Amino acid sequence: MFSPLIEDLIRALRCLPGVGPKSAQRMAMYLLERDRDAAGLLARTLEMAVEKVGRCSQCRTLTEQDLCALCGSSRRDDSALCVVETPADVLAIEQAGNYHGRYFVLHGHLSPIDGVGPADLGIDLLEQRLAGEPVKELIIATNPTVEGEATAQFIAERARERGIAVSRIAHGVPIGGELEYIDGGTLAHAFNSRTAFFSGN
Amino acid sequence: MFSPLIEDLIRALRCLPGVGPKSAQRMAMYLLERDRDAAGLLARTLEMAVEKVGRCSQCRTLTEQDLCALCGSSRRDDSALCVVETPADVLAIEQAGNYHGRYFVLHGHLSPIDGVGPADLGIDLLEQRLAGEPVKELIIATNPTVEGEATAQFIAERARERGIAVSRIAHGVPIGGELEYIDGGTLAHAFNSRTAFFSGN
Structure with a gap:
């Protein structure tokens, strides 16, 4: 229904995680209708990032x-x-x-x-x-x-x-979490990895 | 915490509607870590769309x-x-x-x-x-x-x-909607704009 270039843009936006056809369409309309400057900046930044971002030679981040x-x-x-x-x-x-x-x-x-x-x-x-x-x-x-x-x-x-x-690193019940809502696997691990308050004599 | 260019990318992604800081970060990581081809295509398509998409001379779409x-x-x-x-x-x-x-x-x-x-x-x-x-x-x-x-x-x-x-175009209760969940304004409009089944004599 949209013109070929707009359809291409909607398709390209779907590569983003968590973005389905409806969101992609909404994003494309928003960028083209309301914020072309931001869209241009996004395009240029993304292109530069894809080209230049590599890995740290020491830690690989x-x-x-x-x-x-x-x-x-x-x-x-x-x-x-x-x-x-x-x-x-x-x-x-x-x-x-x-x-x-x-x-x-x-x-x-x-x-x-x-x-x-x-x-x-x-x-x-x-x-x-x-x-x-x-x-x-x-x-x-x-x-x-x-x-x-x-x-x-x-x-x-x-x-x-x-x-x-x-x-x-330790695995167990998250701080602030409620036991009632913790899954069994985590709870079992938390019991197995319990730490001593004090050892009885 | 991220390098300047990655921070720029995260900031640029936030121009998308419905994308907050966490989603933008997730998108940036996803694009750079897993799908650079799609990211490059998105950058190029977006740039071309911003440059070329205008309005239809007749209907303005x-x-x-x-x-x-x-x-x-x-x-x-x-x-x-x-x-x-x-x-x-x-x-x-x-x-x-x-x-x-x-x-x-x-x-x-x-x-x-x-x-x-x-x-x-x-x-x-x-x-x-x-x-x-x-x-x-x-x-x-x-x-x-x-x-x-x-x-x-x-x-x-x-x-x-x-x-x-x-x-x-008519405004009223959506087809398949339940009266119980329709707001008062819509319902009032639906009553005022009621259509006749048949007119009594």
Whole structure:
């Protein structure tokens, strides 16, 4: 019903996550009818980002620089290295604000069925860092999924061979959460991983 | 936390309707991590659309051609002309599928407070069409809002001066709707605009 170019735009907008045909149509109409300046800016920024954004040579997070701001900072603690699956995870941990070490971004998890092996996750680069930097503790913060756990195990083994302390972030009932609404798997894990208040004598 | 270019991209994505900071961040990560081809295509299509899409010289809907597909079609009924506020309204009416006349898109409604007058809505072009084309009925399908009604009144007056029949689409309880959930204004309108089943004698 729309002209070919507008139909192309609606189709292209559907590549965005969470955007279906109706939202894409609404976005296209909004951009063309009300805010062409913003649309032009979005087009140019997106083009530039696609062209220039690569990976940090040290932690593999997304950045257009050779070294990301966190890796370039001299105020981080070199003795701790946290392994996460995605750049968004780095942001989440930074927003929590109590970790001051370095990061390593896998960009996924081990998934033989999808052909994702250690090389795709940059495990060789991680090992280089473990060998060359004064890392005392490797904190594994992959997602608590089957693949995330398998990836955590794999990396833990590699670090153990080098005699580096390895830890996994805790999983259990979220702070502020109500037990009534927590799924059984999480609750079972929370019981198994309970910590002692004090040990009876 | 992200690099400057990624922050720019997140900010630019927020110009999309219904996209807040979290969604914009998710979209940026998705485009850069998983689908750069689609991101590049979106950037190019958006740029081209912003540059090339203008208005149909006859009905003012959005199109990159001089004449839109509907105005260019010889199979439409020239005797009926439907006035709508936006190109999306044309689509909605076409999808309903029982109107086969021509269209005229106002791109808004009269709103003196926002400085939108008859000239901005192309009323002069509409009058040219009423004078030059064999229009027998002008169907006004502006939105049933205060501004939409005022716009409808204004256009109806202009057409009446030319002796052209003018109608307004019906407003009332939506088909399939339940009375219980209909707002009072709509229900009052539905009572006032009731149509006769048969007239008693």
